[in-house]
Amino acid sequence: MVTMVNPALVCLLVLLLFGQSCSAVSHPKPSCRYPPSQWCRSLEIAIQCKVLKQCMELRAVSLPQNAAPVSLSVFYQSLCPAWRSFLSQQLFPTWAMLQDILSVHLVPYSATKELPSEAFVPCQREEPECSVNMIQACVVELTGVSGLEIISCMESAADVLSAARPCLRLLAPALPWASLQSCVNGSRGPLLVNRSSAAARALSPAPAHLPWVTFDGEFSEEHQDRAMSSLFTLVCELYQGIKPPACTGIRVHLDRGYC
Incomplete structure (x- = not known):
């Protein structure tokens, strides 16, 4: 029995873990301003970058634990x-x-x-x-x-x-x-x-x-x-893990309330 692997999922995994592109593999090209290393950081970013399905599959295959502090x-x-x-x-x-x-x-x-x-x-x-x-x-x-x-x-x-x-x-x-x-x-x-x-x-x-x-x-x-x-x-x-937004300069949109 052969298990089919989603090429987009493989590419996204490579991007998240190693920061390298996968020119030989088709992968989602979302029109968002977040780099690939941030695509699965939050539900909001995944939806905005149109990679929610890939991020859910990625979590299903158990990403390795992030680096130690x-x-x-x-x-x-x-x-x-x-x-x-x-x-x-x-x-x-x-x-x-x-x-x-x-x-x-x-x-x-x-x-x-x-x-x-x-x-x-x-x-x-x-x-x-x-x-x-x-x-x-x-x-x-x-x-x-x-x-x-x-x-x-x-x-x-x-x-x-x-x-x-x-x-x-x-x-x-x-x-x-x-x-x-x-x-x-x-x-x-x-x-x-x-x-x-x-x-x-x-x-x-x-x-x-x-x-x-x-x-x-x-x-x-x-x-x-x-x-x-x-x-x-x-x-x-x-830090050897996925850089937090504070390190990358990425803006994180949060719900804001006013009184």
């Missing part, structure tokens, strides 16, 4: 001006637009450049930066993904330390302030900061400055330089 880790000190600038100008705006394809891991820690790599000085709570590092480490531990929003809120304030409580109340109302205090004042907070410091010391190459950015656990000078000036574009380039 770009994994970005940032090693930083909470009161470092360069970190605060990077967070407000690059990291948070990029994450807000590309959070479906970007996984951010924040690593606040206390650097000890003057000491040998094997030496370790515990974070002292009475030091302002140590206190903020510990609070932010606990924020990440207790809130997960929303931790970036809370930390961005803190870092945008004139007094980062005093902003912790109102930012937590605003962006994570379900998390009691007492829970964060328990983490910071107990054994968990110092442990988290110590782990972050150990992770930083284990990096190769070791951080030469802060913030220090790695992608998928690897550091490169090129990625570091580009992350500091054009992180959004870099994340779009590094």
